[in-house]
Amino acid sequence: MNEPFIRLDRINKAFGPTQVVRDFNLDIAPGEFVSFLGPSGCGKTTTLRMIAGFETPSSGRIAIGGRDVTNLRPNQRKIGMVFQAYALFPNLTVAQNIGFGMRVAGASRAEINGRVAEMLEIIKLPQHGKRYPFQLSGGQQQRVALARALAVRPQVLLLDEPLSALDAKIRVSLREEIRSIQRKLGITTIYVTHDQEEALSMSDRIVVMHEGVAEQVGTPFEIYNRPATRFVASFVGTLNVLKATVLDPASGTVRAAGRDLRLDRRLPAGAGEGISLSLRPEVVSLGSEPGRPLELPGTVSEVSFLGSVIRVRVQVDDLFLSLDTFNNPAAAPPAIGEATVVSFSPDDVLVIAD
Amino acid sequence: MKPGRIGAWVAFVLGMAYFFLPLIATFEFSMRMKRGAYSFEAYRVILSDPRFQETFGYSALVALMTILVGVLLVVPTAYWIRLKLPYLRPVIEFITLLPLVIPAIVIVFGYLRMYNSSSFLPFTGSRRGTDILLIFGYVTLALPYMYRAVDTGLRAIDVRTLTEAAEILGAKWPTIIARIILPNVLIAVLSGAFLTFAIVIGEFTMASLLNRPAFGPYMQNLGANRAYEPAALAVVAFAITWACMVLIQVVSRFAPKTAERPG
Ligand SMILES: Nc1ncnc2c1ncn2[C@@H]1O[C@H](COP(=O)(O)OP(=O)(O)OP(=O)(O)O)[C@@H](O)[C@H]1O
Ligand SMILES: [Mg+2]
Numbered sequence: 073m074n075e076p077f078i079r080l081d082r083i084n085k086a087f088g089p090t091q092v093v094r095d096f097n098l099d100i101a102p103g104e105f106v107s108f109l110g111p112s113g114c115g116k117t118t119t120l121r122m123i124a125g126f127e128t129p130s131s132g133r134i135a136i137g138g139r140d141v142t143n144l145r146p147n148q149r150k151i152g153m154v155f156q157a158y159a160l161f162p163n164l165t166v167a168q169n170i171g172f173g174m175r176v177a178g179a180s181r182a183e184i185n186g187r188v189a190e191m192l193e194i195i196k197l198p199q200h201g202k203r204y205p206f207q208l209s210g211g212q213q214q215r216v217a218l219a220r221a222l223a224v225r226p227q228v229l230l231l232d233e234p235l236s237a238l239d240a241k242i243r244v245s246l247r248e249e250i251r252s253i254q255r256k257l258g259i260t261t262i263y264v265t266h267d268q269e270e271a272l273s274m275s276d277r278i279v280v281m282h283e284g285v286a287e288q289v290g291t292p293f294e295i296y297n298r299p300a301t302r303f304v305a306s307f308v309g310t311l312n313v314l315k316a317t318v319l320d321p322a323s324g325t326v327r328a329a330g331r332d333l334r335l336d337r338r339l340p341a342g343a344g345e346g347i348s349l350s351l352r353p354e355v356v357s358l359g360s361e362p363g364r365p366l367e368l369p370g371t372v373s374e375v376s377f378l379g380s381v382i383r384v385r386v387q388v389d390d391l392f393l394s395l396d397t398f399n400n401p402a403a404a405p406p407a408i409g410e411a412t413v414v415s416f417s418p419d420d421v422l423v424i425a426d
Numbered sequence: 427m428k429p430g431r432i433g434a435w436v437a438f439v440l441g442m443a444y445f446f447l448p449l450i451a452t453f454e455f456s457m458r459m460k461r462g463a464y465s466f467e468a469y470r471v472i473l474s475d476p477r478f479q480e481t482f483g484y485s486a487l488v489a490l491m492t493i494l495v496g497v498l499l500v501v502p503t504a505y506w507i508r509l510k511l512p513y514l515r516p517v518i519e520f521i522t523l524l525p526l527v528i529p530a531i532v533i534v535f536g537y538l539r540m541y542n543s544s545s546f547l548p549f550t551g552s553r554r555g556t557d558i559l560l561i562f563g564y565v566t567l568a569l570p571y572m573y574r575a576v577d578t579g580l581r582a583i584d585v586r587t588l589t590e591a592a593e594i595l596g597a598k599w600p601t602i603i604a605r606i607i608l609p610n611v612l613i614a615v616l617s618g619a620f621l622t623f624a625i626v627i628g629e630f631t632m633a634s635l636l637n638r639p640a641f642g643p644y645m646q647n648l649g650a651n652r653a654y655e656p657a658a659l660a661v662v663a664f665a666i667t668w669a670c671m672v673l674i675q676v677v678s679r680f681a682p683k684t685a686e687r688p689g
Contacts, residue, residue: 124594146593147597157587159587159590161606163609172597221595224595
């Protein structure tokens with residue numbers, strides 16, 4: 073990576089006795105879109121608020137654009153922020169909301185009006201400048217909040233679950249819009265979410281957080297396909313976990329569901345020890361398939377038709393495997409109770425240390 | 427009609443009679459200044475009395491000053507308590523309730539002891555000083571109403587997030603309070619202000635003991651010496667108080683809607 077634009081250096085934050093963020097390190101490149109992804113209470117908001125300046129780290133430094141901002145007040149950091157609850161000023165019109173930051177900074181009326189018109193154009197609400205926030209829908213309010221944050225040309229844009237109060241359709245369209253505006257302006261952005269789909273679809277890189285720790289930092293592709301920890305693997309995407317016993321660690325032979333499986337790789341456990349094998353639903357096939365030599369017998373126990381894909385649950389021994397098959401209008405979907413085999417390739421098996 | 431219904435109506439009529447009969451009687455009495463015919467003679471007399479105009483003007487001015495000082499004191503305090511010191515709220519609420527528990531006469535005697543002309547802060551040494559002392563006394567009296575009105579107004583908006591949103595856009599405290607917080611609690615502040623006005627216009631104890639030419643002592647003085655005029659004055663005073671209440675209602679109709687909050 074070239075010179076980082078934002079550097080978080082060993083950030084810790086404790087509220088009284090509870091440690092909320094631990095040893096958080098992150099470098100963000102200029103113009104990058106980074107998501108913080110994690111379950112509720114894992115410290116995403118707290119980390120974001122430390123970058124904004126609303127909280128002070130218990131220890132560690134924060135630098136933006138090469139300048140140490142750890143002890144600066146929020147109003148000195150040149151950061152734009154979008155809140156989950158929109159937080160538009162109810163007493164001001166849309167145009168006044170967007171112009172607020174410039175007005176505070178003492179810009180001229182003409183300059184403010186020009187910028188407000190430009191921002192209204194960008195968020196595709198050019199006719200709404202004279203309205204009040206309560207006269208807008210939730211999605212429109214959030215777009216105004218985005219425009220308000222960007223109008224002052226901040227160095228960094230922070231968004232804290234900006235879409236979680238909106239319904240599903242608008243969420244998808246607005247996230248594409250946010251991303252395209254971000255690309256156009258090239259602004260360095262941190263996006264907090266607990267929605268993995270949002271994080272995977274929008275981000276250049278994702279930071280998966282768990283109990284105040286950044287468990288893995290990587291591109292969406294890496295996070296999904298090569299999860300570094302157990303938690304990342306189970307939090308991002310659906311995961312099937314098979315309990316197996318190692319027979320021969322050198323050749324990667326294990327015993328699971330009464331069958332011997334050869335994984336063709338060294339295993340991080342000794343012979344006779346237990347190990348977990350993880351499989352994404354999309355790498356498991358129903359029935360035998362060329363290129364997927366490992367097979368386990370089972371019974372179809374559940375079939376959910378999701379439209380373009382059909383998700384099938386197969387009972388293998390005492391555990392259930394989820395797998396996805398594409399909908400094929402020419403073939404009947406699998407029947408519940410049908411005896412079958414599931415097949416997969418040894419390369420697709422994730423062996424993650426517990 | 428069910429018996430319960432009848433009982434309720436009887437209670438209602440009795441209650442209304444309890445409130446309105448004295449008022450109607452007073453009004454009726456105030457119209458009888460001229461023998462044998464109803465007239466507004468008593469009202470003409472008091473409204474043209476220069477002492478009425480002077481004292482009413484004085485009290486109105488003091489009320490406005492009280493409102494100004496009260497708003498400047500209460501809005502930032504209530505805001506700060508909500509934002510940074512929520513654990514102090516019970517304490518502040520208790521303090522603002524004290525004027526309801528401690529009689530005005532006790533407060534004013536305390537003032538006279540503390541600020542008499544031989545004290546280190548001789549407020550009562552000059553007329554202007556006494557006026558100021560009176561205003562502060564009224565601020566105290568109005569505190570329970572003003573604080574509650576403003577605090578209720580603040581509850582309706584998301585004080586913390588709005589403050590943070592303004593702060594990150596570069597705003598400093600005076601701007602945040604003046605441009606964001608105050609406009610959003612303006613309706614609440616106004617209703618507090620009208621209540622304050624009604625209290626100050628009718629107040630007797632403090633004005634009388636501090637010997638200021640206020641409306642309350644004038645009413646009392648008139649009542650002790652005349653027959654019909656005090657009745658007319660009582661009706662006028664009622665009308666002013668009620669006008670304040672009506673204004674509160676009217677103004678709150680125009681309350682700006684606050685931002686839709688995600689459920
Ligand atoms: N001001 C505070 N005082 C004490 N504890 C706090 C404070 N703010 C947050 N916490 C605690 O810190 C932890 C992390 O909170 P944070 O808001 O950062 O979580 P989050 O990842 O944003 O979760 P969510 O997805 O629910 O928003 C939580 O356990 C929370 O209770
Ligand atoms: Mg949060």
